[in-house]
Amino acid sequence: MSSASKTLDLLTYFTVDRPEIGLTRLCRLADRDKATTYRHLQSLEGAGFVEQNPLTKNYRLGPRLLQLAQIREVTVPRSAGVEAPLNVLADATGETSHVSVLSGQTLYTLEAVESPRHSIRVIMDVDTFPLHATSSGHCALAFGSPALMDVAAGSLTAFTETTVTDPQDLRTRVEVTQSSGFARSTGSFEDDVYSLGVPLFDQTGLFAGAVSTASVASRFTPELEQIIKSHLIIAARAITRNWGGTVPASVEAAWAATLAQPQELEPST
């Protein structure tokens, strides 16, 4: 491991719960020598990545990060971090995949890719997603601001025969999404389109969008569903990471629990 990597690694120990760390404490956390850690901190401080609280002598993240983050934010569009994972998802599942972002109270399409594997496939031709009728929408309701539920409940347009139009029914389904980590739509927006989606998060730690797949209903077997789910998780982690966020532990746990379920049918060791 290079010295530079070790130096940068020190920054991982600063979190919102532990914003200031003393030299000795950081040594223990990183399991490194004091002299080494001190020199590394000097380098970081010189570059403005950490600064020392003049009172406590503890170290904390420095102002330089604000500058660089600003440049990144202004400079790299959200879509840049979406393309690669979305292609992988479409490739691995063979299904049309897309990412939507929440802006205000609306979910907009950020990017969509179709897999060429099947000649019959779902074409994405919408650019905003109704919250109550799509898997991305359900992700927003389940993991976004509670205020979104009021917005959704206010316009329960029936797109198909299976569209959820009862507020209480919607609430129940959103609860399932919360506890499973996956949103599921079986023809509720367009007939014969089954969709699975998972939430995305950005650097604020809040819900920022969703990634989902849309399959033609006739192809949607339990086996495919398993494959899609596992690849949705991979995509969600990658995109969330690229947006400066981390997948909340509760969501990771929900995913793990959901994916473990089918295996329970097999005899365990």
Place this chain on the structure above:
Amino acid sequence: MSSASKTLDLLTYFTVDRPEIGLTRLCRLADRDKATTYRHLQSLEGAGFVEQNPLTKNYRLGPRLLQLAQIREVTVPRSAGVEAPLNVLADATGETSHVSVLSGQTLYTLEAVESPRHSIRVIMDVDTFPLHATSSGHCALAFGSPALMDVAAGSLTAFTETTVTDPQDLRTRVEVTQSSGFARSTGSFEDDVYSLGVPLFDQTGLFAGAVSTASVASRFTPELEQIIKSHLIIAARAITRNWGGTVPASVEAAWAATLAQPQELEPST
């Protein structure tokens, strides 16, 4: 220079005007060997501080910065970066010094410190500053959003006999502040209180607040004014830096020009 410092130094070459840099180009910019630079970039990429544009192979700032900046922002209050420079300012000038921050269309006191040097001194007992009558306010008008001028022009309360109450007069004075880099108030808010102020900027690159001194009028000699001005600049640079900003070149130039003026009376080489 440590390897870690050299590695971190690479990040300085990324700006809003130059968001993506190729390996060879970065070598030329940093004047370093290609292999070295490549390894440094690998370290940075491993930590998420840079990422590679998969199409162009150019490097750009990475998502990790967003996370860390978020932690810094949530964790370190603005006031933390103000205390030390403000104490230095009060110490060096012997005058009451304070920092105000712009929130919406209002300037609030963030922190004030009195110098114990003189027994007669200005006590700061306000917590919002009228834009038209204080040096901090003039900084906001000169370097903040143009919309502030409309707000200010809408309530030109006369606090003293010298308070500017004519909109056109105010505009002229703000122009002087813009071109000199310094705001000056001679008893316009409180009688016998002369004040000098300079603008502060944050990571967005916009006006974020002001740092200023308040002197009793009888003490305010041209010599003191020079001393205050030079120390205001030092404080403004330090605070701006700590807020993740940089002093705009135009402001730096204005300061340099203003400070150079008295020397012009001396014969030049």
Place this chain on the structure above:
DNA sequence: AGTAGTGGTTCATATTGTGAACCCTTGTTT
């Protein structure tokens, strides 16, 4: 006065970083 905690420093040791020269790929010129 003693103890245990902190941040910071030293110096011999050896791990690590370094850069000239290399390869490979792509796109352009002749």
Place this chain on the structure above:
DNA sequence: AAACAAGGGTTCACAATATGAACCACTACT
């Protein structure tokens, strides 16, 4: 199509740099 240039990435002998045990200085508590 052959030659060329320019970019990213890699190699390996060499040397600079990082490392950590032991150290100092300071503070707070016993």
